[in-house]
Amino acid sequence: MxxxxxxxxxxxxxxxxxxLDFSGINTYYGDLHALKNVSYTIERGEIIALLGxxxxxxxxxxxxxxxxxxxxxxTLTFDGESILGLSPAQRVMRGIAPVLEAxxxxxxxxxxxxxxxxxxxxxxxxxxxxxxxxxxxxxxxVKERRNQISGTLSGGEQQMVAIGRALMARPRLLCMDEPSxxxxxxxxxxxxxxxxxxxxQGTTIFxxxxxxxxxLSIAHRGYVLQTGVVVLEGDARDLEANxxxxxxxxxxMKVDADAE
Amino acid sequence: MTSGDxxxxxxxNGLNLGAMYSLLALGFTLVYGIMELINFSHFNVFMVGAFIxxxxxxxxxxxxxxxxxxxxxxxxxxxxxxxxTMFATGMIGVGIExxxxxxxxxxxxxxxxxxxxxxxxxxxxxxxxxxxxxxxNFANPLPSITWAxxxxxLRLRDVLxxxxxxxLMLGLTYFVQYTKxxxxxxxxxxxxEAARMMGVEVDSVVGLSFFIGSALAGASGLIFGLYYNYAKxxxxxxxxxxxxxxxxxxxxxxxxxxxxxxxxxxxxxxSSSQLIGQAWADVxxxxxxxxxxxxxxxxxLGRQAPNKS
Ligand SMILES: Nc1ncnc2c1ncn2[C@@H]1O[C@H](COP(=O)(O)OP(=O)(O)O)[C@@H](O)[C@H]1O
Ligand SMILES: [Mg+2]
Numbered sequence: 001m002x003x004x005x006x007x008x009x010x011x012x013x014x015x016x017x018x019x020l021d022f023s024g025i026n027t028y029y030g031d032l033h034a035l036k037n038v039s040y041t042i043e044r045g046e047i048i049a050l051l052g053x054x055x056x057x058x059x060x061x062x063x064x065x066x067x068x069x070x071x072x073x074x075t076l077t078f079d080g081e082s083i084l085g086l087s088p089a090q091r092v093m094r095g096i097a098p099v100l101e102a103x104x105x106x107x108x109x110x111x112x113x114x115x116x117x118x119x120x121x122x123x124x125x126x127x128x129x130x131x132x133x134x135x136x137x138x139x140x141x142v143k144e145r146r147n148q149i150s151g152t153l154s155g156g157e158q159q160m161v162a163i164g165r166a167l168m169a170r171p172r173l174l175c176m177d178e179p180s181x182x183x184x185x186x187x188x189x190x191x192x193x194x195x196x197x198x199x200x201q202g203t204t205i206f207x208x209x210x211x212x213x214x215x216l217s218i219a220h221r222g223y224v225l226q227t228g229v230v231v232l233e234g235d236a237r238d239l240e241a242n243x244x245x246x247x248x249x250x251x252x253m254k255v256d257a258d259a260e
Numbered sequence: 261m262t263s264g265d266x267x268x269x270x271x272x273n274g275l276n277l278g279a280m281y282s283l284l285a286l287g288f289t290l291v292y293g294i295m296e297l298i299n300f301s302h303f304n305v306f307m308v309g310a311f312i313x314x315x316x317x318x319x320x321x322x323x324x325x326x327x328x329x330x331x332x333x334x335x336x337x338x339x340x341x342x343x344x345t346m347f348a349t350g351m352i353g354v355g356i357e358x359x360x361x362x363x364x365x366x367x368x369x370x371x372x373x374x375x376x377x378x379x380x381x382x383x384x385x386x387x388x389x390x391x392x393x394x395x396x397n398f399a400n401p402l403p404s405i406t407w408a409x410x411x412x413x414l415r416l417r418d419v420l421x422x423x424x425x426x427x428l429m430l431g432l433t434y435f436v437q438y439t440k441x442x443x444x445x446x447x448x449x450x451x452x453e454a455a456r457m458m459g460v461e462v463d464s465v466v467g468l469s470f471f472i473g474s475a476l477a478g479a480s481g482l483i484f485g486l487y488y489n490y491a492k493x494x495x496x497x498x499x500x501x502x503x504x505x506x507x508x509x510x511x512x513x514x515x516x517x518x519x520x521x522x523x524x525x526x527x528x529x530x531s532s533s534q535l536i537g538q539a540w541a542d543v544x545x546x547x548x549x550x551x552x553x554x555x556x557x558x559x560x561l562g563r564q565a566p567n568k569s
Contacts, residue, residue, distance in 0.1 A: 066457045089459035104454040106447045117447050120440070121459035169459075 017044040018080075019204050020065070020096075020173055025074030027057075027064055034060045035071065036228040040206075042173070047195065047205045049215035049236065051249055052225035058208040059101050061225070062177045065206070066098050067091050078173070093121045097171035101178050101208075103162040107151030111142060111161050114150050118168030127170065135164035138194060156187035163194060167203075174198065176207040180214065192218055212249035216240045224249075265411030266534065272418055274530035275523065276487050279425030282522025283480040284503035286432065286515065287353075287473030293449040293513035294469045295365075300376040301356055303500030304383035305474045309349040309481030310491040311387055314398055316341045322399035325489070329401040337401055342424065345482050346475035352383075353474025354467050362463070380496075387493045395492045398485035421483050428479055429519055432472065436515055445469060449513065498542070502529065505549040511562025520561060 020042040027035040034057045042048050052058050063069040065076070067088040076084050083091055097118065105114050115135060119128055136143035139160040145153060150161055159179060166174055179195065180188040188211065196218050199205050209215035216222055216236045224232035224245065232244065239245050284306055291299045320337055321327060329337055356379055364372045405416040436442040441464075447455040448465045456462055484499060485491050506525040510517025525545060533541045552559060 068453055068456055087461065088456045089461055092457070092459040098457045100454055100457065104451055106450040106454065108450055109443070109446060113443060116443060117455070117458045117460075120444065120447075165458075 019044045021077045023075045025071045027060055027071045034228050038230055040223055042206055044204055047199050047219045049219035049222040050208045051212050056225045057228045059177055062175050065175055089121055092169050095172035097166040097169035097174055099162050099166045099176040099179055103158045105150040105158055105161055110147055111150050112146040114161050114165050115168050118165035131168050131170055135167050139164055156183050173204045178208050180211050268409055268412035270530045270534050272414055274527035276418055276421050277529050278523035278526025279421050280480050280483045281503045281506045281525050282519045283476045285506040285518035285522045287477045288504055288507040289512055289518040290469040290473040294466055297372050301379035302477055303496035304380045305349050305352055306477040306481045307496035308383055309345055309478030310485045312348045313341050313345040313482040313485055314491050316344045317399040322401045324397050325400050327401055328403050330403050345478040349478030350471040350475035353470040357467055357470040393493050395490050398489050398491050400489055502545055505545055509552050509559055511559025514561045517559055517561035
């Protein structure tokens with residue numbers, strides 16, 4: 001695969017350096033139309049926030065990118081190549097890794113085994129050791145707890161393991177589904193700091209969040225999803241200032257689907 | 261025989277039965293752990309395994325109790341029989357999963373379980389038509405070496421059965437605990453969707469659990485033959501039900517639980533048949549099944565909240 005990428009890299013790409021292009025996607029669960037002609041473009045190096053209320057298709061977006069949910073129509077390219085035909089395993093190998101909603105650690109495996117699962121598609125070796133050290137240095141607590149059964153950790157500790165597990169795939173795109181959900185304010189702060197740090201180290205981040213103010217404060221750009229439709233998108237600073245966002249996500253009121 | 265001798269003899273017999281039930285119970289538990297499917301075809305994969313073993317022994321010239329081997333030839337014959345039988349039943353399990361169950365993977369509800377009942381009858385009838393319904397004498401090339409402990413007899417056969425069961429169970433434990441594929445299996449059992457997103461290929465994990473479970477059923481069928489010296493087309497039902505009870509007793513989906521449950525069921529069977537008569541053994545075993553299901557549905561070693569967290 002790296003060989004293929006080099007060859008592609010030799011041909012000049014379109015000006016914005018697009019890492020993931022999610023375009024005109026329609027996803028269904030039976031009769032339920034969960035994503036309605038949805039498009040996102042994610043450039044290399046960005047932090048993108050995906051905002052939206054409950055059950056509007058945020059997790060479906062993440063699962064569509066990971067390949068556990070198949071869209072009916074639309075295109076999805078990573079690094080300029082379509083990944084729609086690839087299995088989740090192949091997508092992980094290309095460099096996409098998930099931090100799942102509600103952590104979803106393997107509860108009866110140890111912390112270390114969970115980290116190993118993050119590197120499931122890779123061989124162990126110098127790179128693996130290096131990534132393990134990176135995770136341990138980002139999260140000293142994870143190192144301390146490495147032999148503990150992960151189901152016995154606190155929510156905040158589990159989130160650190162979940163992020164560490166994703167980093168073990170050495171991803172170029174990290175897809176995070178509500179990383180701050182259910183965490184105490186202290187951990188929320190810490191998780192957002194870590195996300196910024198991981199991004200600084202070179203990983204592109206696509207992050208679903210209900211905590212809109214925090215998410216927009218670290219994001220470069222954002223999208224707002226409402227019942228399967230992207231109703232707003234733009235620069236994070238503009239979104240923060242947008243009155244609709246201020247009402248709906250930074251305050252409490254609802255926006256009409258046709259408010260766009 | 262003193263009561264002490266009787267106890268010792270029951271213990272020896274019970275551990276043989278326990279070895280057989282444990283290996284068979286592991287197949288139920290592995291498949292259930294991965295797919296939450298009770299695989300009733302497992303009963304008759306075990307039976308087919310006994311007939312394959314019988315055929316392999318016959319091919320190597322073993323017939324009835326007439327040919328007795330020792331030393332290297334004995335080890336070779338036993339080893340070849342186990343390996344060939346286990347590989348063959350393993351492949352039968354893979355075939356059942358690949359051809360019949362995989363198309364039903366996305367179907368919720370009891371369809372897959374009912375299908376396995378059908379497959380069980382197909383295997384039964386294949387053997388019934390191909391081999392017949394009579395009791396077949398199972399070749400046993402083991403010399404009748406016996407060590408007496410008071411009135412109790414420990415035979416070479418018993419030691420061999422225990423040795424093989426222990427090697428297989430240690431091997432399985434190592435595989436599940438320490439190898440990459442084993443970890444992929446455990447992760448899939450704990451959260452299949454998350455495991456897929458880590459890059460575990462669920463199809464290969466499911467196929468692997470069928471292969472291993474069915475291979476162990478083959479070993480169990482061979483142990484049945486060595487212990488009882490016969491094979492018969494209907495042997496799968498009572499042994500299978502007892503092994504299933506063992507899996508439930510230990511906590512279905514739980515690997516050490518299936519091993520423990522199998523040994524307990526074996527000991528219960530041997531002691532109840534000696535103390536109060538063979539006819540009561542099944543009454544006691546299935547009462548245990550009912551009691552466990554009512555009062556401790558997660559089994560002895562299972563998690564008490566049987567949810568998929
Ligand atoms: N596996 C599924 N089967 C059927 N419907 C689903 C499934 N997953 C999600 N949905 C439905 O799709 C919609 C979007 O869900 P989801 O993407 O999880 O929302 P969000 O993450 O934004 O809360 C919801 O109405 C939800 O009920
Ligand atoms: Mg969600």
